[in-house]
Amino acid sequence: MAKVKYYYDSDTLSYKKIQTRKRDRFRRAMLFIIASALFGFLSVTVLLQYIASPKEKVMQRELENLKLNYELLSKRMEQSQKVLDEIQERDNNIYRVYFEANPIPEEQRKAGFGGVNRYKSLEGFDYSNMITEATKKMDVLSKQLYVQSKSLDEITGYAKDKEALLAAIPAIQPVSNEDLTRMASGYGWRLDPFTKARKFHKGMDFTAPRGIPIYATGNGIVTRADNASSGFGNHIRIDHGFDYLTLYAHLSKYNVRKGQRVKRGDLIGFIGSTGRSQAPHLHYEVWYKGQAVNPINFYYGELTPEEFQEMLLRSSQEGQSYD
Template identity: 40%
Template structure:
């Protein structure tokens, strides 16, 4: 009985609070008295002694079981129940590693995280679940919209209005406000609402640039004086066709201006715009050039009898474009508004004997100097240039290549008159012959100066209406263009 009472006391001591605890002797005395009173009560009732003893045995065994279980819990390794902002998240065994993770977040961690130590046997813990929940608590979650292209999330913007403005801005680059064009996106584009971390949001300008630029890195080139399309393509290891494809917005990639910025890589936007429109346009038609032999003119000379004139016509066309580049044209109707006028040129057939000459003025015929110190003929006299004959010879050469006077004469022009020739020198020879040297980079003579055949007068350039370094060599007799070949 004494041992049982002591055991019950030890059990009470473990499960009671310190404020309720009494001295062992006092407590045992009370329990003994209680036990005697219980025994007497049992005897007073109808139960027999054997039943009472059995009941006391059950009470004793129960006390022993509670004591044994409590002892096992007391000696078990503690684990920690984790609460984030008061909500139970999971059980962890390594509290230190979780707290180390929390310290790394610093001020980003605004949630209150509590650890409650417990003594209980667990088969598994939730370290990953707890760590992930703490990481998620550092994020500032907001409502936003993701632009999804062909099922792939491309960019996050703040709302649907911003997403719609992106598409409207993209379409406006290829469609004029008053256009009757039908517009269609090449890809399936959806605006999907979601709740996500605001750090994933992208500004409007950045989102538009991403959609326009796509996967390729944008590379550009600034045109220098004298650059041709071939020069730029060669410098950047690409073809001329690739260069043209990278610049669909440039109407004439052959007519490049100094300082102009062009693309080196064709842009592949993430969202493409297809348009179909009906347009009316006016076109010019080339005129024919007819040559007539004229024995009154010396061989190598020509005279325009009738000026040519371009014709005009209007067309109504259906034009299909992809990102602004024309992919298809269908002519719906066509009307000629002005017929072209043929140009008629007399071509000299009279041959005359050449004689040697020396003196201060150049003869109409005789020995002439080649007007440049190198290069090659890039455009012949009479060559078709947009429906018009080229009335000079172009000699391509490196920038600064020396240019010489073809014969003795007097300088009557040395400067840029704004007529497309750029820096230009004109030299008057005898019998109404004038030689013209255009697009020069430098000029070494002045008006009124007498020059000798073979004298350096300037350097090759690309001034005026020019797309590359070359000498424009032209000869006129009494104001009429003639083939410069005999004067070289």
């Protein structure tokens, strides 16, 4: 039951009942309903800013997935760029040198794209910078691959006229991958295992069990197969012609003799630890025009880009050599 309300009438000095008209009651009711509706609308609007709908949740998951795929794509492009950089280095300093061809300038390999803004259509989005950056990297990588492909086509043309040179160049590992324990030491400054002094290591050390086969890395003539050179123990030297010479040291025994003509892949000796050696391994050197050069640049005959990258990483670590 509604309470009866009174007001004091100062003229009659008495209390009188307050009479509420239906119109007033209706107006108050409408104001209450409108205020309630407005409050509800504002509350829902605020909550929707913090509570995502199912569709928004799906879109958020897709966005997170796209970000993850972008990061993976970026890493793969970086890895591909490293491998391509190594191939370009070998192309300029090894392959093109073989055939007396001019190196490709760095500016030509990595030139950008001038003129009209190629990426204008990618602007105006929430992640435009990320998308544009990835597209630029892919464009540059694609152009470098195109230039390198054309270069290799050119090298192939030279090769057809220089089969004898290609057969002579020491282009494979002297020890098979299946027989390797590991590539123990690379070309460069290393610690001498006996004196512990820093010394320039002119070749690469391949560790493997005693008796593992050693192969000629290119066609040539055996000029030495003896132990008369200080430190090398039983060793073999092959003159490949075209100013190339290879040396194989610390052998347990020979399978060739001086003056013998050999071909790439022929068995010439076996792993040992003769001479100045710390453990069974092969010390292998490549000489060109009277200067020792890094043998790692000559394994293009059998290594995949991934295997070459792994060997490059191991050979660049400065540690202790085995001889």
